[in-house]
Amino acid sequence: MGSATSELPAQRTPLGDAAETGLKIVVVGGFGVGKTTLVRSVSEIRPLNTEEVMTQAGQGVDETAGVERKTTTTVAFDFGRISLNQRMVLYLFGAPGQERFWFLWDRLFSGTLGAIVLVDTRRMEDSWYAIDRLEHHKTPFVVAVNRFDDDERPHSLDEIRQALALGEHVPMVDCDARVRSSGKEVLITLVDHLYAMALAQEGTS
DSSP states (O other), X not given: OOSOOOOOOSSOOOOOTTOOEEEEEEEEESTTSSHHHHHHHHOXXXXXXOEEEOOGGGTTTSOOTTOTTOOEEESSOEEEEEESSSSEEEEEEEOOOSGGGGXXXXXXXXXXXXXXXXXXXXXXXXXXXXXXXXXXTTOOEEEEEEOOTXXXXXXXXXXXXXXXXXXXXXXXXXXXXXXXXXXXXXXXXXXXXXXXXXXXXXXXX
16 A cells, blocks of 8 residues: 555543443455554554564465565454444454464454455455355455555446445445544444344344
8 A cells, every 4th residue: 555654543542431332343354455454543552463574484375466565464363442432342353364364263253243344456356255254154244445556447336346246235335444534434334234234133023
């Protein structure tokens, strides 16, 4: 991505006394799509991350086409926290993107209320596994298209929906994972989606 910096809050916010609802959210997607960046940009606390410097051990194993400038990689998960309002807190877990760490995903999905699939249109096929696993676990999700500065042919959301074979019931939004306000809009889209699904379920019960 470009050289823009994340819109980080000037001061990390302590968890408010009125907080009563904590929701576990998982951010998934392909290698180098911006999951760590998204968690870092929105988190109120100093994010926990397990990034390590990429070494020769990953050569021939990790698919780095399109992300050749990436020098570190998540080897377990990222963790952050954001309060959407005085009562609702989201706990964010960013999953590692490389195939050799996918075995961790099923454990991260345990207790997850919803998920964000982060998509890089230059490597769209990297999103298929994440969508497949979420559908397998029946975990609601939204798709956020992380727009990169060097994307020479930006696809529309309708084109991306067709390429990923997603139904109209799955919300899709554009985002810039570096920008806090953009990341927060993605989270709000997910929470609104979960709320709408809960209301629909109540209406049929």
